[in-house]
Amino acid sequence: MDGEKLRVEVDQTFGSFHVLDRLNFSVKENEFLCLVGPSGSGKTVLLQVIAGIVPPSKGKVTMDSELVNPRHHKLGFVFQEPSCLPWRTVWDDVKFGLEIRNFGEKEIARKVSRVLEVVGLTGFEKYYPYQISGGMKQRVALARALVTDPDLLLMDEPFGALDAQTRYFMQIEAQRIWEELKTTVVFVTNNVEEAVYLGERILVLSPPPAQIRAEIPVDLPRPRDLTDKNFLDLRRQVTSYYEVEL
Numbered sequence: 001m002d003g004e005k006l007r008v009e010v011d012q013t014f015g016s017f018h019v020l021d022r023l024n025f026s027v028k029e030n031e032f033l034c035l036v037g038p039s040g041s042g043k044t045v046l047l048q049v050i051a052g053i054v055p056p057s058k059g060k061v062t063m064d065s066e067l068v069n070p071r072h073h074k075l076g077f078v079f080q081e082p083s084c085l086p087w088r089t090v091w092d093d094v095k096f097g098l099e100i101r102n103f104g105e106k107e108i109a110r111k112v113s114r115v116l117e118v119v120g121l122t123g124f125e126k127y128y129p130y131q132i133s134g135g136m137k138q139r140v141a142l143a144r145a146l147v148t149d150p151d152l153l154l155m156d157e158p159f160g161a162l163d164a165q166t167r168y169f170m171q172i173e174a175q176r177i178w179e180e181l182k183t184t185v186v187f188v189t190n191n192v193e194e195a196v197y198l199g200e201r202i203l204v205l206s207p208p209p210a211q212i213r214a215e216i217p218v219d220l221p222r223p224r225d226l227t228d229k230n231f232l233d234l235r236r237q238v239t240s241y242y243e244v245e246l
């Protein structure tokens, strides 16, 4: 496929439990792909398989036509629970991923300061996690993932633990950041509106053994308008697949 970044062809079982049923899809370079599906449908497992953390029972995941390997490919993660290191300031937390990659001090300073600007944390460099809000902690997590210029950014319900208003604000920010950096993103969410707001394409997973129930391109101009008729029509369409058999 033209511009294909990631190809996923996997089947996953744990003992006798069949979680992912012959999933087969690809992600284009710079694409923002959203995965939605009911709780327990295997979205987190799928991200773990994509990242090479869990080896697939059958099949393979390739990035740029090579088997995915966390040692060779730069993968960024953002999880649902903000995972700031309590003893590190925002600055030190974000630079952690660069320190272990042996970047020089000057290069680290340049990259960290740039990424903090991108996620809107300039001015908060010296703050500790207990001094910042949940939304800001997720910005730190995002900055930590972005600072290494990942080939692929995997986001697992990153805004799921935030209150509704902060979540909405972070969606606006995520869209802005993606438009600026054009990183390839696989974004897992339970929230259909969030998927239509952010994704260029949405895959709807069924309950386990999970198959792709629908693949829906989101061809709406950005920034998207939650009240626009086309937005609401698409949201309804995705929801109709999502709710079958729930």
Ligand SMILES: Nc1ncnc2c1ncn2[C@@H]1O[C@H](COP(=O)(O)OP(=O)(O)OP(=O)(O)O)[C@@H](O)[C@H]1O
Binding pocket: 014, 017, 019, 037, 038, 039, 040, 041, 042, 043, 044, 045, 046, 190
């Ligand atoms: N290592 C494992 N061994 C056995 N079963 C597992 C393992 N990892 C996940 N599972 C099971 O796989 C199923 C899918 O879990 P997963 O967390 O991927 O779902 P999910 O779609 O991300 O759910 P949620 O939206 O609630 O986070 C669950 O029933 C879970 O218990």
